[in-house]
Amino acid sequence: MTVLEEYQSARGMLAGLAYRLLGSMHDTEDVLQEAYVRWSAADRTEVAEPRRYLTRVVTRLAIDVLRTRKARRESYVGEWLPEPVPATVLDLDDVSMALLHLMERLTPPQRAVYVLRTAFTLPYDEIAEILDRTPEDCRQLHRRALRSVDAEPRFQPSxxxxxxxxxxxxxxxxxxxxxxxxxxxxxxxxxxxxxxxxxxxxxxxxxxxxxxxxxxxxxxxxxxxxxxxxxxxxxxxxxxxxxxxxxxxxxxxxxxxxxxxxxxxxxxxxxxxxx
CATH class of the missing domain: 3.10.450.50 (Nuclear Transport Factor 2; Chain: A,)
Structure with missing residues (x-):
């Protein structure tokens, strides 16, 4: 496949990952655009698994955005809520507005580990590689994240x-x-x-x-x-x-x-x- 074809084959998954991490379609689109630029410039001979590589790039870019956004959030007027996105734009069935709102309590690394582990069921050693941390550190981050979002509603009406x-x-x-x-x-x-x-x-x-x-x-x-x-x-x-x-x-x-x-x-x- 070409550079573009490999990226497009993973784009839906990457968009879901970025939106879960950021709660903003605007930021998601920015991250995806930058991820494609980096993918286009990457040495393909050193990339054994394109989807894994792109997952790492998108996650790290999203963490950078979350850290930058934290400073802007301090001057934000009123409550910050996740951006609403029509169901036709992204193919997601496991994320609620309540969960996205609750995840604003998490640090960027906690949010990344929570999403990668809970939504994508990645093993801790793979998450550790993506975040450049140890597997045990990622387990600790996941436990803390779970405690912070424990208030998510369990009752799910149709x-x-x-x-x-x-x-x-x-x-x-x-x-x-x-x-x-x-x-x-x-x-x-x-x-x-x-x-x-x-x-x-x-x-x-x-x-x-x-x-x-x-x-x-x-x-x-x-x-x-x-x-x-x-x-x-x-x-x-x-x-x-x-x-x-x-x-x-x-x-x-x-x-x-x-x-x-x-x-x-x-x-x-x-x-x-x-x-």
């Missing part, structure tokens, strides 16, 4: 149930039906909003059943309102437009009700949706 919940919740909010909204929410429910300082949004999480219910009843009361179901790589969501301004709404739930809602309103993160 896509149809998730869509119905989203639509029922929005309908109750549009009606201003606080008792109905509160009946859907757990007492500790939390709403996260990402406007990036470019939209007027709640800059801090809204926590508590009554506060979350009141918050959504207020912001969804405007007559200029539409809500359209869409499928993201992370699962069902709603594309909501209020007064001409779009956002993406996702929910997490367990067997007892909604545990978290996420509003992604930063226009810079909606490019993949608004195309």
């Amino acid at each position: 896509p149809a149930e998730q869509r119905r919940l989203l639509l029922d919740f929005v309908a109750a909010a549009r009606d201003g039906d606080l008792p109905r909204l509160e009946s859907m929410l757990k007492a500790t429910a939390t709403s996260y909003t990402d406007g990036g300082g470019l939209r007027r949004t709640a800059r801090k999480p809204v926590t508590g059943r009554d506060r979350v219910a009141t918050f959504f009843a207020h912001i969804y009361a405007h007559p200029e309102f539409t809500a359209t179901p869409i499928d993201l790589v992370t699962g069902p969501a709603l594309h909501v437009v209020v007064r001409g301004r779009p956002h993406i709404l996702t929910v997490d739930r367990d067997a007892d009700g909604i545990t978290a809602l996420r509003i992604l309103a930063n226009p810079e993160k909606l490019s993949a949706i608004e195309r």
